[in-house]
Every structure is written in structure tokens, then in C-alpha cells.
Amino acid sequence: MAQKTKSIGKGKKEKPRVAKESKKTAKVLSLKGQPKADMELPSVFATDYRIDIIQRAVVAEQSQKRQSYATAEGAGMNSTAQYYGRRRDYYRMTINRGMSRLPRIKRPKGGLGEVRLVPHSKGGRRAHPPKTEKILAKKINKKEWNYALRSAIAATVDEELVTGTGRNHIYDGISLPLVIESGFEKLAKTKEIRDVFSDLKLTDDQERASSKKTRAGRGKARGRRTKTGKSVLVVLSRDCSAKKAAENLAGVDVVEVKDLSVDLLAPGGYPGRLTLWTEDSLKKLDELYAQK
Known part of the structure; x- marks a missing residue:
């Protein structure tokens, strides 16, 4: 049976497609941004890309917050x-x-x-x-949501999707996925996190999201006066000091790997968010989403 096209905006349509040849390994970077070691990627990164299911899951998650x-x-x-x-x-x-x-x-x-x-x-x-x-809450099948989450995780290593969200300027020798050593989780100061972002060449993207824009329409009078962009998503293996330190940066979201959601990985239903994984978080990700 042929797959149907899915509308993703005014006059835009995109067919659900199978992901490209998935990457098997990733380079683990030090806090200075230098390659330190290679590690095998979890099998979840080989999931097919399905924007239609991802968008359904995002709408369902957002409706739960109403x-x-x-x-x-x-x-x-x-x-x-x-x-x-x-x-x-x-x-x-x-x-x-x-x-x-x-x-x-x-x-x-x-x-x-x-x-x-x-x-x-x-x-x-x-x-x-x-x-x-x-x-007000909309329902989604449990298996369908799980598939959407896996697909959104896999989209974070697709360079075509990540660069297609307005981040072309950050690609200067950066390879996906971005994996950093577990010592990152021990950082406790926002200045230390900012220095790491500078070494990883993520400062431009973080500064892009720090700018505010006035919202058009009546939302200005309803507590939604400004709009801010989304920048790096930092995925940690546990609750640690780096969580509060990184959250102070504008546009940066921090989440434990067990609390990942489709809305965080694909804000607004657009997959391919720039994601920084710690080494331990990828190991835990393999345990949580291992193919059975």
C-alpha cells in the first residue's frame, strides 16, 4: 500500500521516508571538543523517519498541558x-x-x-x-507514541534534517550525533557550560535562540508577549548539577534520558533538533530502547 503524503505547512507536503544508512558509531568528544574515543550507537538511531507520526505525537503531548x-x-x-x-x-x-x-x-x-x-x-x-x-487532551496509541519517540531520536543524527531547521551556520566540521564525555555531568557553573559550548562550536546557535521577538496578534495581551527560539537539547543520564547550570542558557533545554519526549526532540512538530548526548546517557538509551 502506497504511503500518503503529509502536509507540513502551507503548500508544503512531504512523504514519509525511510532513514538513510544509519550510523553505527559516534565520536566521543572531550570537554575541549577534541575526539576522545569511539562508541557504538544504540539501535534506536536506525528507526525510520516518519514525520506524520511525530507530528501526531507532538499534538497529543501539547494537548496534555492544556x-x-x-x-x-x-x-x-x-x-x-x-x-x-x-x-x-x-x-x-x-x-x-x-x-x-x-x-x-x-x-x-x-x-x-x-x-x-x-x-x-x-x-x-x-x-x-x-x-x-x-x-481537551487528545489520545494516541501507546505503540504509535513509542514509534514517534524512536523516530524523533533517530532524526537528531540526520544532518539534512538538522541543517534544515535554520542551523546551517553551525556546521563547520561538526559530525552528528554530538556525544560528550560523562564528565560534562559534573559541571556546576553556567560559565563552564558556556565554555564547553564554545569549544563544541555551539555558541552561535545558542546566541541565535537567545533573541526575543514580539508576538503578532492578541497573544501579546495574554501573557505570551515574546517568542524565543529553541537551541540545543542536552540529554543527561541522571539528575546532576549540570542540569541547573545548562538550563540558565537561553533556548537550551535539559532532560534526563528517561524523560525524553517527542515535543522536546521535535519542537512544534519539526524533527531534527540539535542534541548533545552525554556518553552515559547513550548507554542508558540503549538499555531503555533496545530492540526486542
């Missing part, structure tokens, strides 16, 4: 408005007077005020307001 919301109880109903349809209430009735027969505000001395309460009136309630009972 918070239920609803209108205030009694919103639009706090009014003295009332509809009088009985002829005995002649001084307030609207029958045969050439005016809409709707609830109106009670005025002093029997006057008729503006229409209230009904959905199409000024200050009235909404016809179908949002409810907290609505299920």
Missing part, C-alpha cells in the same frame, strides 16, 4: 432584567408596542430599560460557553 477553562458561574445573568408578557402588567409589558419581547432592565417608576440576559444582547450570557467538562 488547562480546562470555563465562564464564571452566573456570568451574564447578574441583572434585574425580566420579561413581562401579562397584560395586567401593562406599564411594563412589551406586547403590541412595536418593540422586541425580551427581558429588559427594571427602571425606577416602571420604565423599560435595555435588553439583558439573552445571548444576543449587550452584557448577556453566552449561548454555548466553554465548559470545564470538555476533554
Whole structure:
């Protein structure tokens, strides 16, 4: 059965494709950026590239973070408005007077005020307001999510995908995947992390993501005034001092290998994020996602 194309933007379509010949080994770099040793890559890096499944998983993960919301109880109903349809209430009735027969505000001395309460009136309630009972989270099959995670991990070593996300300027002798010795996890100062990034030639990419841009639209008034880019994803084997130190850098995300998610590996549904792995994290990755 032929694979269908998947829309990835306005007028853009991409076919799910099989990954290129997967790499078998990677160079382990020292804290100074010099090759130190070679190590065998886990089998998860040989997973086929499927952007359609990755995008589904990202949408599902992002929907899990949404918070239920609803209108205030009694919103639009706090009014003295009332509809009088009985002829005995002649001084307030609207029958045969050439005016809409709707609830109106009670005025002093029997006057008729503006229409209230009904959905199409000024200050009235909404016809179908949002409810907290609505299920905002979207589901995805467990096996499908696992495949999306494996595919997103494999995409981090695809140079075509990584350079296609606006990072052409960082490629000056850098080979993927970026693997650094486990001593990186012992660093405790942000300055030390910045020096390592400089030796690995990642400073330009990190500075690119540190710039802020004002968001277009009403989001500026809703707590989302600025937009910042995404830079390096640092994957550690455990919770260590380097986690807090690296998180201080703009655009840098830090995660333990057991907590990897598709949204972190493919922000916005675009796979190929520049990822820095520690030597121990790759060993643990092989244990977690070994082919069975």
C-alpha cells in the first residue's frame, strides 16, 4: 500500500521516508571538543523517519498541558432584567408596542430599560460557553507514541534534517550525533557550560535562540508577549548539577534520558533538533530502547 503524503505547512507536503544508512558509531568528544574515543550507537538511531507520526505525537503531548477553562458561574445573568408578557402588567409589558419581547432592565417608576440576559444582547450570557467538562487532551496509541519517540531520536543524527531547521551556520566540521564525555555531568557553573559550548562550536546557535521577538496578534495581551527560539537539547543520564547550570542558557533545554519526549526532540512538530548526548546517557538509551 502506497504511503500518503503529509502536509507540513502551507503548500508544503512531504512523504514519509525511510532513514538513510544509519550510523553505527559516534565520536566521543572531550570537554575541549577534541575526539576522545569511539562508541557504538544504540539501535534506536536506525528507526525510520516518519514525520506524520511525530507530528501526531507532538499534538497529543501539547494537548496534555492544556488547562480546562470555563465562564464564571452566573456570568451574564447578574441583572434585574425580566420579561413581562401579562397584560395586567401593562406599564411594563412589551406586547403590541412595536418593540422586541425580551427581558429588559427594571427602571425606577416602571420604565423599560435595555435588553439583558439573552445571548444576543449587550452584557448577556453566552449561548454555548466553554465548559470545564470538555476533554481537551487528545489520545494516541501507546505503540504509535513509542514509534514517534524512536523516530524523533533517530532524526537528531540526520544532518539534512538538522541543517534544515535554520542551523546551517553551525556546521563547520561538526559530525552528528554530538556525544560528550560523562564528565560534562559534573559541571556546576553556567560559565563552564558556556565554555564547553564554545569549544563544541555551539555558541552561535545558542546566541541565535537567545533573541526575543514580539508576538503578532492578541497573544501579546495574554501573557505570551515574546517568542524565543529553541537551541540545543542536552540529554543527561541522571539528575546532576549540570542540569541547573545548562538550563540558565537561553533556548537550551535539559532532560534526563528517561524523560525524553517527542515535543522536546521535535519542537512544534519539526524533527531534527540539535542534541548533545552525554556518553552515559547513550548507554542508558540503549538499555531503555533496545530492540526486542
